[in-house]
Amino acid sequence: MNTPALCPENPCYRAEIKVDILTPTVFLYSTVNNMAISRELPSLQSITAFESEFPSEDVIIVGDPVHSKFLLAGAVTANRSFTFLTAVREARRLVKIRVLQPSIKPEEPPEEILILTGSDWRELLVQYAQAVARKAGVTPMKPAENLTGYCTWYYYYTAVTAQDFQENLNALRLHRESYPARVVQVDDGYQTFMGDWFDRNDRWPEPLETVARRIRKAGMEAGIWLMPFQASTASRLYREHPDWFVTDENGETAVSEGWSPKPDHLWACLDATVPAVRDHLATIFRTFRAQGFTYFKMDGLGFALKNGRRRDPAATAVSAFRLGLKTIREAVPDAFLLGCCSPYLPCVGLVDMCRVGPDTQPEWGTMIPRALHCSMERWWMFDRWFRADPDVMFTRTDRIRLTLGECRLTVLAGILTGVTLTSDNLGTLPAERLALLRRAAQLRMRNVRPAKWRLNCYLNTFSGTVDGKAALAVMNETEQEMTVEFSDFNLPEELEEILQPAGMQKNKIIVPRHDAVLLVAPERRTK
Known part of the structure; x- marks a missing residue:
């Protein structure tokens, strides 16, 4: 070579x-x-x-x-x-x-x-x-515990109100022993237009600073969702500063069609090579930080790599993107930054966590398998480049079309990555689902890597350790049941299944379709 x-x-x-x-x-x-x-x-x-x-x-x-x-x-x-x-x-x-x-x-x-x-x-x-x-220059990551937290998106989507948020905050506080959420994040739906992050719509009458104060008073960290590099052509920011955005070869604003409804659907990309834009980015994050927000979900980062003309002709889309990220990192050095829809390599060393799979949803369809496949096939990134976010777990029984086994699959993805976030309303969870959420918060598999692999097949069997003991995680997202023989993985003939939990198993376990198991070796006995 x-x-x-x-x-x-x-x-x-x-x-x-x-x-x-x-x-x-x-x-x-x-x-x-x-x-x-x-x-x-x-x-x-x-x-x-x-x-x-x-x-x-x-x-x-x-x-x-x-x-x-x-x-x-x-x-x-x-x-x-x-x-x-x-x-x-x-x-x-x-x-x-x-x-x-x-x-x-x-x-x-x-x-x-x-x-x-x-x-x-x-x-x-x-x-x-x-x-x-x-x-x-990434600081070695050895997270002592799972990152737990709540966001509104997969329960309310953009229709969320301040009252909805407060009800869930109350439920999180009430069920702290079952699910000790570390972060409570205000998600998409509070703003008027993309880009106007301090302009609230009429469903959010109170200042966000008040919301952050209530989250902290409840014993949790306050998080906020935003798309720092995007503004819709309907936004006040775009109207006031049209010269801040990437342009096409004709000098017109280069736009992408986003997921927001009209008239908020055409998104322009801020040009981070413009000094005023970097001042604007720093001001946004410093202001939210001063209001008490310490966790930032930065969504739509892929849209920030829009091809076109920038103020600095020597800049590339990638270098401008990194310049913007560096500006944010320096503005809030003590905050936790989550990158979503982002390219991975340009983010390494500048964010604390990255989404490693596409959006999930509360029904099986194609989205859950896609999210599982993408997240788990990036096992080698976990806690090496950043904390890896597989998107939220589902444990609820309302506003959902998932079986208990399918919910367990999303929970096991959280246990394997160490990021166990949810959008479930804890106030509506039955006891068995709260117990599953508790296991998600408490269990962590470390040193994850594929235990068994075949060409032309998705990875679904992973080895590692749980509390220092040898462990095997099996995610059966297929349409057939799987028989797992312990001897195939050089494991003891008796293992304890702790996700369902199904207790001690001998020699093998059968995993139903659309279900998951987590097997752990028993404690070693000393004479």
Whole structure:
């Protein structure tokens, strides 16, 4: 293999990593650089086509699974450009990995690329994640407990009122022993228009500062949702400062169609290379921080990478995005920042937590499986780049179309990531669902990695530890029941199932369709 070299004849950075793999089935690990799903495929694929190309973003692994030989190529930085990697197979032989960094000009140094080889693709991903974290100066994360919290979105969506919020705050305070929420977040629905974060609609008559004070008085941290880099064309901010936004080649505001209803649906992207915009961002976060908010969910971050013209002609979409994030981080250095809809590499070292899967919803459909697949196939990011948010758990019985087993799947995702947030109204939860929520808050699986894997299949079996004891988590999102033989995982013949909880199990356990189990080895007995 060769280290990537600059190709000066092209307008952007292109390189090739030479490989030579001749085997009937070539192993491929591929991914996308954000929480969205662009390809409806598992991350682990077999390359069997006679002649084809196989793309990935940020990182890619190819190899010979029969002889356990793997090669990883991954971007370590994303200061000015994303990195796109493509494995190329010609005449039954994998011959190269192409590297493309579209925002890097020929005279510029490229983003750093790391190449690793080894016998275990899982270990290569861990090494890669650690290298990126070191480069970004990420403080090693050893969360002592799960991040628990509440947001209104998946129960009320944008129709939430201040009264709804207060009722849930009262319920959270009443059920502190069952579910000790650390954060209570005001979600989307309080503002008038996207971008006007201090202008409340008529469903929120009281100042947000009053709401934050009540949350803190109840013994929890106050959180707020906003999209810092976006403003709709209907907003006061856009009307007053039209020169603050990214423009197209004709000098017109570059807009994206967002998820808000008309007239709030056309979103303009703030240009962080404008000094006044950075002052504006710092003011927003400092003001909310002064009002008592210490947790910020920054949504829609992917929209901040809008292509177009910025005040600084040397800036790229990625460098401008990072400049905006740095401005926010410096404005509220003691706050907790959650990035949502964000690209991963440019966020490393600048946020405390990132969403690692798409939005979930309180019904099975396609959203729950997608959220589970995306979140769990990014296991190697957990507590290495940031705390990993798989989106909210569901345990409720109202405003929902999920079985108890399907609820357990969302809970186990929280236990594996250590982020156990909910939108459920605790005041309406039956006793058994409160007990499930309690387990979500108390249980944490550490050192998570795939325990069993197959090409062309989603990862759903993970090993790790719970309270220092060997553990196995099984997420059966399939349509058939699964039989789990303990001997297949070098585990004791007796294990305790603690999620349902089903108690001690011997030799094997059957996991129904759309359900989950968490098995833990018993305490070692000493003579």
